[in-house]
Amino acid sequence: MxxxxxxxxxxxxxxxxxxxxxxxxxxxxxxxxxxxxxxxxxxxxxxxxxxxxxxxxxxxxxxxxxxxxxxxxxxxxxxxxxxxxxxxxxxxxxxxxxxxxxxxxxxxxxxxxxxxxxxxxxxxxxxxxxxxxxxxxxxxxxxxxxxxxxxxxxxxxxxxxxxxxxxxxxxxxxxxxxxxxxxxxxxxxxxxxxxxxxxxxxxxxxxxxxxxxxxxxxxxxxxxxxxxxxxxxxxxxxxxxxxxxxxxxxxxxxxxxxxxxxxxxxxxxxxxxxxxxxxxxxxxxxxxxxxxxxxxxxxxxxxxxxxxxxxxxLGEFDPDLGPHAGAGAFDTPEHRDLALEAAEQAVVLLANDGLLPLDPAAGQRVAVVGPLADECKLDWYSGALLHRSTPLDGLRERFGSDRVTHAEGADLVRLHCATGTLRVPDAPAAEAGSGAGADGALDPALVPGRTDLPPLTTAADAADGTVFALTDWGGGVLTLRAPDGRYLSVADDRRVRASADQPGGWVVQETFRLEPHGDGHLLRHIGTGGHVSVAADGVKVAAGTDGIAGTDGTAEGDGTVAAPAVFTVETVRRGVDEVTAAAGAADVVVVVAGNDPHINGRETEDRTTLALPEAQDELWRAARAANPRTVLVLASSYPYAVPDAAAELPALLWTAHGGQAAGTALARVLAGDVSPAGRLPQTWYADDADLPDLLDYDVIGGRQTYLYFDGRPLFPFGHGLTYTEFSYADLAVERRGDSVLVAFTVTNTGRVASDEVAQVYVRALAPSVPRPHRELVAHRRVRLAPGERGRLAFRVPLSALGFWDVAHGRWTVEPGPYAFLAGPSSADIRLEAGLRVEGPPPAPRPVPERGLTAADYDEQRGTVLADRTKESGDCVTPAHGGAGELLYRRCDFGPTGVRTAILEVAGTGTVALSLADGTPLARAEAAVPNPPYTYAPLETPLTATAIGVQDLRVTLQGELRLATLHFTRAPD
Structure with missing residues (x-):
């Protein structure tokens, strides 16, 4: 070479x-x-x-x-x-x-x-x-x-x-x-x-x-x-x-x-x-x-x-070789078709009493209402849109623009302050518009952060003030949109302008909060934390206005004082009234609610509740009161707790934000061109009380996800309906070496072609440790014409029946009976068959020979795991320096038992050992200097001999870390 x-x-x-x-x-x-x-x-x-x-x-x-x-x-x-x-x-x-x-x-x-x-x-x-x-x-x-x-x-x-x-x-x-x-x-x-x-x-x-x-x-x-x-x-x-x-x-x-x-x-x-x-x-x-x-x-x-x-x-050093050396494909008809197909398959029909599908040929008048009715939302990890389809676009195309009306349901408001009413100055002619180019991409002339557009001012005559569309996204988080479609945004110079096509950015500059203050409200800009003030050079966000009393101002960078403005809100039209009128004049109502992926739940910001924003909850209730034939579509990045909607509305759907083809896909599903067959990828809970603390990562002990949740969900994992019916029959389960062959027949017994998502779960019937209520081991999405049947076969690795055996530090499949379950969701099981796995029973923990690693407990209360050293290993410590308890089941102390415990500990505190029946074994005080990574053996005699197979309980208290427990045998 x-x-x-x-x-x-x-x-x-x-x-x-x-x-x-x-x-x-x-x-x-x-x-x-x-x-x-x-x-x-x-x-x-x-x-x-x-x-x-x-x-x-x-x-x-x-x-x-x-x-x-x-x-x-x-x-x-x-x-x-x-x-x-x-x-x-x-x-x-x-x-x-x-x-x-x-x-x-x-x-x-x-x-x-x-x-x-x-x-x-x-x-x-x-x-x-x-x-x-x-x-x-x-x-x-x-x-x-x-x-x-x-x-x-x-x-x-x-x-x-x-x-x-x-x-x-x-x-x-x-x-x-x-x-x-x-x-x-x-x-x-x-x-x-x-x-x-x-x-x-x-x-x-x-x-x-x-x-x-x-x-x-x-x-x-x-x-x-x-x-x-x-x-x-x-x-x-x-x-x-x-x-x-x-x-x-x-x-x-x-x-x-x-x-x-x-x-x-x-x-x-x-x-x-x-x-x-x-x-x-x-x-x-x-x-x-x-x-x-x-x-x-x-x-x-x-x-x-x-x-x-x-x-x-990646072929960097072989630029002329390999199948990827060419330019590749971009925005092809195939990619556009695939985006539509993916959006259609992602729609989940949560509930339907027969209202859906709608018949486009019936000449029905359809009202499309709600904050997301005419939106195609992107998220932080989206590309810019080449094509754009909102629910309103899709329904007008499918049902006829003359048969589809629209009501966003936002309140229309004016904001008055001491110097007048907020007003958006006229933009230069070249800058006017919605901010979207002909190809649907964001127009760079109207992106957030512009400083060349004039900031908001005030009008002395209230009638000359701007009427803003106010949308409440929940938790008091608001957006304000000018009549030309531009959102109020704050640029680096802290001026407030109508300059954003959509809320967005790493720090969203388009969200505000109205805070009660005297007889009016202060308007806080959430992105900067400052309050909106009105000055001769325009409306801006004052610096450092937290904790303001009265109208006292704070010093700006130039030494001037900016007093936060106190606003009164004039409601020109209530969004609920707009929705009520549209719903009452329609044959069927489609309410499109949900989230903006840049607001109230996104990277850097967790949600605080499962509840649908109160303003959106009011919209579907108003629509239903005016027209019982109301469908609620939740277009969101996550589940909501909507038990009332599920109980009161004839149809309920969920879709994640579906990308460029979202609106067309939704319309095709609502019209019955496509039978929905998406399935929930996560549990929908009925209430915030069903959830553990956000930082509780113990899905087993905290009884989390469909695997362990003991309550009744609003909609279970794997749930989703179609416009037809499927039957399941002839389940066969057979052990073949290191696999289990599972097969059954699915038949479309309805009148329309549809996909079905067949799901296979397994449940251990006599486990020695807590195991899932059921656990997904296989799935397949298949399409069947009316009357068509398909024999589905799955090869499930035997290891899928296993669990991590903390007693011996290995993956194990426990002998005993198992049930294989088949159906269209985790809660809709149509078939069940048993399988017995033969083998030696699980051995107890060999305590005298191997001791116990503290982290390998079976149950715990009030403890957390911590780093044993900075490089590797775990230890156990009481949460927040309080008291905690560990339980180690089936510890084999041997026929003659053990008489001494040697505890590897760091820090200061108390360790107490007892048998599960309450028999005390030892209590020791630890005082090891240079915590948390300096350990020392704490040797303590047992007050009673632990013999045979017993459950061991360990209680910890104080600023203490426990790494291991070892025991010495009692003399023969």
Missing amino acids: TEDRPPFRDPRLPFDQRADDLLGRLTPDERVALLHQFTPAVERLGVAAFRTGQEALHGVAWMGPATVFPQAVGLGATWNDDLVRRVGEAVSREARAMRARDDRVGLNVWAPTVNLLRNPLWGRGEEGYSEDPALTSAIATAYTRGLRGDHPVYWRTAPVLKHWLAHNNETARDTSSASVRPRVLHEYDLRAFRAAVEAGAVAGVMPAYNLVNGRPNHVSPHLRDHLRTWTDRPLLVCSDAGAPSNLAASQGYFATHEEATAAALRAGVDSFTDHGTDSSTITARVRGALDRGLIDPADIDTAVRRQLHVRLA
Whole structure:
């Protein structure tokens, strides 16, 4: 091989050899530079600049117009692996096509998000697929296979799974710790990641901001101990944005950034996403860590080698080879059809008494009402729309524009203050309009942050003031929209302008709150926290106006005093009245309610309630009072608790925000062109009281998700109706080696063709430990014509019947009886058949031989798991320094018993041991200096001999950490 074509450019050589060759040609400084997200070019080698990370959750995001598919939770609602794989293929083809035009578009895509939707109040629930690990891993595997492509060597894009690990809260997301016991870790959280990695379709993972068991995910030992054992392929670990700095900053886990960077690199982080495009801070920290001996060059080489493998797989060094060397496809008819198909399949029919489908030929007058009736909402991870379809658009197209009326239901208001009534000045002629271009993309002339449009003023004559559409999104969060469609927004100069096409941005600048104040209200701008004031140069947001009394102002940067304005609200027309009138004049009403994905539940912001916003609740009630033939469509990123709507309305549907084809898809479902067959990917609860604390990650002990929830949900996991009926028959269950073959027949017994989502669950009938009420092990979406039947067969791995045995630290399938259940939802089981698994009974814990790891408890109360050391291991500590209790079942103390306990502890507190029957065994005081990572053995004799198989109870109190328990035998 000549130097004109060095080995790293020789496609005949294996990737390992090529990566090592290129690595050997890089200088130490060049290797360090490759550790930052934005790596510079190495011109002397002809190596281009590269960056990790391109958002592609449901389409290529942040890079301009692209095909926008339904939100990830909507893709999860399709329960259709093949469809989701095809969506992944389309997204990866568009990424290639867009990169051919703009080299800022990356091919290392950060998608999908596979965090389980454990708690529906999580603000980022729209990004995940399901609360169930089996469904999540199936959909994630499908999407990553589509993103990767099927070429054996070259990848179309290189997907990175988000966010490792146990991440379900935005509240204090960088400082909170998820307490995840071993059973939950192995049975729940790890399973969401594992299948996709084992399928060979994943290039790597991104750690989450939070801590798990007291240790930041960016130094998680699970990267080494689990993730990298699932595949022989080098996996790339990309940090989340700013997370490396959090290790020494907000988390305070390390004293210096050099220590933090070194620890993350040793734990397995290969690419540091920090300080934007400026790599100097990270590279300086790496060099500082080298100088201090915290890492050595081999640690850097390991990370760089993994990055080079990704670049080789993407064909960077073989630009003329492989199936992905061309530009790819972009906004093709096939992609547009696929976006529509995905949106149709994502619709879930929650309830229907026969009102649906509507007959377009019947000449019915349809009123489409509600805040989302004429909206096609995007989210933080959407691309810009090439095409746009709202429910109003879709229904007018399908039912006839002359038969469809619209009422948004927003209150129309004027805002009066001491100097007059708020007024939007006339925009220059070139700036007028709704903000949407002809292709549906956002018009850059009307994006938030503009400072060249005139700010709001006041009009002395109230009649000259602007009438704003006020929408209450819940929790007192408001948007105000001018008559030309522009939202009030606040730019960097703190002036208030009608300048935004939609609410959006990392910090939303279009939301306000009316706060009672004397005989009127103050208007707080939520994005800045300041109150709106009126000055001679226009309406603006005053700085530092928290805690204002009266109208006292606060000093602005220029020394002037800005007094917050006190507003009175004049309601010109109530939205409820508008809806009532429209509903009363129609034959049928479609209320479209839900959320704006940038408001009240999104990245950085958890929800506070499952309830539908009060203003929206009033709208559907008003519509129903005026017209009983009312359908409620919830277009949202997450579930709502709507028990009254479910009980009182004849039809109820849910769809995630469905992307560019959302409105057309909804209209086709309502008209019966498509029989809805989406299924809920998470439980819909009836009330906030059904939920545990958002930070309670113990799905087993907290009885969370459909797996363990003991109450009655509003709508169960897997629920969804169709416009036809299906029968299930002839269930056969047969053990075949390490698998169980499950087969049954599904028949469409109705009058219309439809998809059906057949679901298979398993339940352990005589478990020795708490097991799920039922657990999904297989599913398939099939299409059947009227009268058509299909025999469905599933091969379920026997391991799917297992659980993590904390007594012996292994996955185990317990012998005993199991029930296999088949039906269209987790609560609608049509068939059941038993299977008995033979084998030796589970052995008790061999306590004298192995002792007990404190984290391997069976039950707990009042404790949390913490980091045993900064590098690895878990321990148990009382929550908030109080008192807690651990229970270890079936501890075998041997025929002669044990007489002494040796407890590995750190900190100060009390440990008490007793048998489950109340017999006290020991009580010891611990006082180990230099907590929390300095442990010492605390030896204490037992006051009674523990003999044979017994349940052991351990009580902890104080600022104490318990790592292990060991026992010495009693003499013969």
